[in-house]
Amino acid sequence: MFGRAGRPRTSHARSVLAHLVSATLTATAVLAATSPAAGAAPPPPAVAKFPAGFMWGVSTSGFQAEGSFPDSNWTRYAEKKDPYNDSVDFRNRYPGDVKLARGLGANVFRTSLEWARIEPRRGVRDERELAYYDDLVRRIKAAGMRPMLTLDHWVYPGWVADQGAWDDPRTSSDWLRHARFMVERYRGQGVIWITFNEASQYIFNETVSRPMNPAQLFTMRDALIRTHRAAYDMIHEVDPGAPVSSNVAYGSIVNGLFDAALFNEVTDKIDFIGIDYYYGASLENISAVHALTGEFWKIDPEPDGLYYVLKNYQRRLPHLPVYIVENGMATDDGKARPDGYGRADHLRDHLYWVQRAIADGVKVIGYNHWSLTDNYEWGSYRPRFGLYRVDVLGDPSLERKPTEGVAAYRSVIANRGVPSGYVPVRRPAWCSVEDPVATCFGRTPTPPAPYRALY
Template sequence: MRSRLRRTALTGFAATAAFLLVTDLASATPPPAAAAVRSVLGDDFLWGVAASGFQSEGNAPDSNWTRYIGEKGYDPYENAGDFYSRYASDIALAAHLGAKVFRVGIEWARLQPQPAGWDEQAFRFYDAVVAAILDAGMQPMLTLDHWVYPGWAADRGGWMDPAMVTDWLDNARHVVDRYADWNPVWVTVNEPVAYIMHEVRHNGTDAAVMLDRIAEAHNNIYDYIHRVQPGAQVTSNVGYVAGAEPEVNGPLMDRIGEKLDFIGVDYYFGLESPEVKAATRPDGSLPAPVGMWDLPIRPEGIYYALQHYSKRFPDKPLYIVENGMPTENGNARPDGYTRADHVRDTVYWLERAKADGMNLIGYNYWSITDNYEWGSYAPRFGLYTVDVLDDPTLTRQPTDAVDAYRRIIAANGVPTSYLPVRELSDCALVDPPASCETPVDVLERSNSTA
C-alpha cells in the first residue's frame, strides 16, 4: 500500500505529460488477436524493451564518460534522447507495444554528484520513472552500473582506486533501499567485460584488477539485495562474444556465477568472414575500422548463445537482456534486411531454443529509442529512431519494427508458418565450434509446437 500511494503521488504529472501521446496511440490499429495455437514460449514469457541512463537521459552530470567525450573528440553528447524530460512518453510507447518489462539505468553520477552525499532531487526523478513504469503495467528492470561513475570517482582513479568498491556499494545500497519494495528485477553491472575494455582504453585501467573488483561489487550487492528484497531476481548481463565466449566472459562467470538468479545474455553479432578479417588496402595497410552497422548480423547465433549458457548453468533460467540491430544513421541497410525482419527472425530462433528445452524466460529489445552509443550517434538501434544531432525536436519516429514487435508480443511469438528471412550463414561464421558440431537447421513448425 505504501508503494502504491507513493507511486500515485509521484506520477500524476507524468500521466498528464503522456496523455496526448497515449490518446493518439489508442486510436492506432490494434494488432491481430493472438493465434489460437499455444505459444511454445509460455504465457508468462517476459517481453521487454531496454534503455540505459547516460545513453538516453541527457542533462548529464560530470562523470567518467562526459570526460572521455571531451578528451577523445567523440560526437558531442548534446542532450542524448532527453529521456530525462520525455520518460513519460517513452514509457507510454513501450506500454503500447504490450511490453511487460522496461529496463532502465539508475545513474550513480546523477545520484551522488559529490562524495559527501546524495541528491534527493535526482532520486525523485528516478522515483517518478520507476513509478511510471509500474503504473503503465510493466515491471522495472533496474541497472545499477551501465559503465558510468561520478567525476569525483574518476578523480580518484576510477576502478583503480582501492576504495572504489566501497564507494560503489555505498551508492548501490542507497538505490536498493529506495526501490526494493517496488519489486524490480536487478542488473548489477552491465556487460562487465565490455565495461572493463572501455576503461582500459580510456583510463589505462588494469583489466585484472577491475575484473576482481567488479566481481566483488556484484557478489556483495547480490547478497544485500536478497536481504532487503527476499525473492529478488538479480543478474549481471554478459555481452556474448561468438566463437570466444568461454575465454572472454568465462573468467567473470567463474567469479559471479553462483550469485546469479538468472543468466542475462546480450547478443548482437556473429563472426567476420576470413576474407573481411584479412582484407588489406592496396598499400598493404589494414582497412579502416568498420562501423557497428557493418558487423555481421547472424540471427541464428542467438540460439547458440542460449545453448552455451543452458549447458553451463542448467539449473538457471535464461533471459536475453539486450538484442537488436544497428543501422547507419537510420538509413536502410545495403542488403535490404530490415529491423522488422531482424526481430521476427530473432524470435523464430528464440522459439526454437525454447522448444529444444532451453529455459528462456524473457527478451528485451535494445532499445526503445536511438541513443548515444559510447562516442557516436551514427549507430541506430531504436525501435523509434531519433536524430539527436540534426533534429532539435528529438521526435520519435517509428521504424518498421514497432508494428512487428507489437504483433509479436500480442501473439506471444511469430506465426507457426514463419520462416526466417535471413538465410543461415556458414557454420564457421556463427559460433564455432557448437554451430558446426551441432548445427541447427531452419524447420517448418507444426501447429502443435508453436
C-alpha cells in the same frame, strides 16, 4: 522462477584484441575457401508460441539517453569523441517514452540508476534526481511494466574518477554503499536487478578511454567480481525474492575472454543467465570484425547464432533460466541497410530462433530489445539501434519516429510469437562459431513443437 562504441582509438588492448580476432578470422576464411560449399538448408517454419507470462521488454541506459548529464567518467570521455549534447533528452521526456514502451505491449522496462546523477559529490545526494527516478519507477509500474534496473552501466561520478576509479579500493565500498541505498529505496517493487552491465565491455572501455595498463585491468576485474558477489548477497538481504544478475556480452570468437571478465567467477551468485546477443560469426560471415572499429552497421547479423548461444549457456548452467537482456541491430545513421534487411526482419528472425530454443528445452523467460529509441552509442550518434528513430544532430525537436520494428515487435508480443509458418529471412549460417559441430555438417535443429510450461 521470476515470481556500442564511437570513433576508434589506438590502444594496446584494442591492438591485441584486433590481432587475435584478425588471426582467427583469417584462419576461418582460409578454411572456408578450401571447404566444399555447403549452404545450410532453410529452417522449418515456426509453429510454437512463447509461453504465457513471458517477459517482453525494451532496454536503454541512463547516460546514453538521459542528457543533461553531470560530471562523470563518460562526460569526460565524450569530450574526446562526438559531442554528447543532451542525447535524446530522456531525463525530461521519460513519461512519453514509457508510454511508447507500453504501447508495444512490453511488460518490462530496463534502464539504469545513474550514480553520477544521484550522488554528484561524495556523500551528497541530489533529491531532485532521486525524485526523477522515483517517478520513473512509478510510471513504469503504473504502465503495467516491471522495472529492470541496472546499478552500473559503465558510468560513475567524477569524484570517483578523481579518486582513481576502480584502482582505488574505496570505489568498491562506495559503490556498495550507494547500491544498498538504491535497493532499499525500491525494494518490494518487483525490480529485476542488474549489478554490472557487460563487465567485459566495461573493462575494455575503461582500458581504451582512461586508459588502463594491464595491471589496472586485472585490478578492475577483481574489484568487479568481488563487488558483484557482495551486491548479490546484499540485494537478497534487502529485497528478498528479487532476481539478480549481471548480463554478459556474447563475444563470438573471443567469447571465452568475455566470460572470463566476470561471468565465470559469479555463476553461483546469479539468479538467471543474462545474455546480450548482437553478432555471430561463421565461415560465410566474418563481418563481426567491424565491431572493432565501431562500424556496427556493416555487420551482417546471424540470427540462428542466438539459438546455439542460448543452448550453450543453458547447457553450462541447466538449473538457471535465461533472459536475453539485449538484442538489436545498428543501422547507419538511420538509413536502410544496402541489403534491405530491416529492423522488422531482424526482430522476427531472432525471435523465431528464441522460440526454437524454448521448444528444445532452453528456459528462456524474457527478451529485451535494444533499444527503445536511438541514443548516444558511447561516442557517436551514427549507430542507430532504436525502435524509434531520433535524429539528435539534425532534429532539435528530438521527435520519436517509429521504425518498421515497432509494428513487428507489437505484433510478436500480441501473438506470442512470429506468425505461424514464418520462415526466417536469413537462412542459417554454415559452420557457425556458435556451434561448429552442429552447423558445419548440415545438422539443423529438430522442428519445433508446442512446448510445455517451463516455469
